[in-house]
Amino acid sequence: MPGSLQAGIDGDHIVKRLKELAGKEEPLALVYGSGFESQPELLDELARHFPLAGNRGEVVRRVKDPQTFAAICSKAGIPHPEIRWNAPEDPENWIAKKAGAAGGSHVRHAQNAVVSPGSYFQRFIHGRSISALFIGDGRRARLVGFSRQWSSPTPQSPYRYGGAVRLLRFDRKQAARIGEWLSTLTAHLGLTGLCSADFIQAEDNFHLVEINPRPGATLDLFDSTEAPLLDAHIDPAGGMASRLPRWSGSTASMIVYASRPIERFPALDWPDWVSDRQLPGTRLLAGDPVCTAFAHGANAAAARRTVNALAKLMQSDWDGVP
Known part of the structure; x- marks a missing residue:
């Protein structure tokens, strides 16, 4: 573990850097996001040094082990796509994934x-x-809420994550059924804090694809200053009873990727509806993320249209840069 370099995360470096940032102060909690699913041993190491919010390494191991997760879903009667380790005879009906990976970039036909x-x-x-x-x-x-996601495909990564939009309405019976499934999985797996469950909806049938055992890309679509969701993540017991955020309209977020290599990213006057911004002078390859754009709309369709338009507007700021 420490000294390893996997998925771009150096165990020794991150522990050392976090200790420097904390100084002599005991942090309230350490919140981690995407990228740690393939390194549950790194979460174990972090938990030895800091109070860790959310799921520990042993929970992430169970959630992200395809065979274990499929067996739990089968036992609980939760629809889950069939998995196998050997190449199928009808590959056109299957996708290939990597255990512990996240974000969709690892998924292939x-x-x-x-x-x-x-x-x-x-x-x-x-x-x-x-x-x-x-x-x-x-x-x-x-349950906090539901969102619809979409891909930003490339020839190499046909299921690369593109964005998501918060849904205003969701069938109550379907929501109740999904809530029961998630409670069953939470008890079986010991899930704590903010998590997300990804489904494929085929007509009125929902198939659970995977659980993300940490705050994910849709957190900002649901968060509010009046009822911060990270409070519920740090204190899940309190979050189970506390007031959830209320919303009007819908919000969409979209990752904006570089369409071509950029030798030195320019200094930009970023608008306030952008986050995760690239630093000036950074060298980018085609397909590298540049920023995340957000937009609000009266409904999900309007919010998605607006965020698409804003993303195109942002791209014009760096498309002409060599």
Whole structure:
């Protein structure tokens, strides 16, 4: 673990840097995001030095082990796409994934996949991508809300994460059924804090694809200053009873990627509806993320249209830069 370099995260460096940042102060909690799923041993190491919010390494191991997760879903009667380790005879009906990976960039069509250690196959299901944000306390789950996600495909990464939009309305019976599933999984897996569940909706049927056992890309779509969701993440027991955020209209977020290499990223006067901004002078490759754009709308469709337009507007600021 310490000294390893996986998924771009150096265990020794991050522990040392966090200790420097903390100084002599005991931090309230350390909140981690995407990128740690393939390194649960790093979470174990971080938990030895800091109070860790959310799920520990042993929980992440169970959630991100494809065979264990599929077995739990099967036992609980939760629809989950079939998985297998060996290449299927009908690859056109399957996708290839890497255990512990996140973000969609690792997902390939099975017929185009290069199988490597940790790869597995999951049956492809046609439908819409729906995500449920929830709070777990180790025994039950509390739904925060639903969002619809979309991809930003490239020839190499056909399922690269593109963005998401918060849904204003969701069928109550379907929401109740999904809530029961998530409570069952929370009890089986010991999930705590903010997590998200990714589904494929095929007509009225929902198929659970995976659980992300940490705050994810949709957190900002649901958060509010009046009821901060990170409070519920740090104190899941309190979050199960506290007031959830209220919203008017819908919000969408979208990752804006570089369409071509940029030798030195320019200094920009960034608008306030942008976050995760690249630093001036950074060298970018085609496909590297540049920023995340946000937009509000009266409904989900309007919010998505607006964020698409804003993303195109932002791209014009660096498209002409060599």
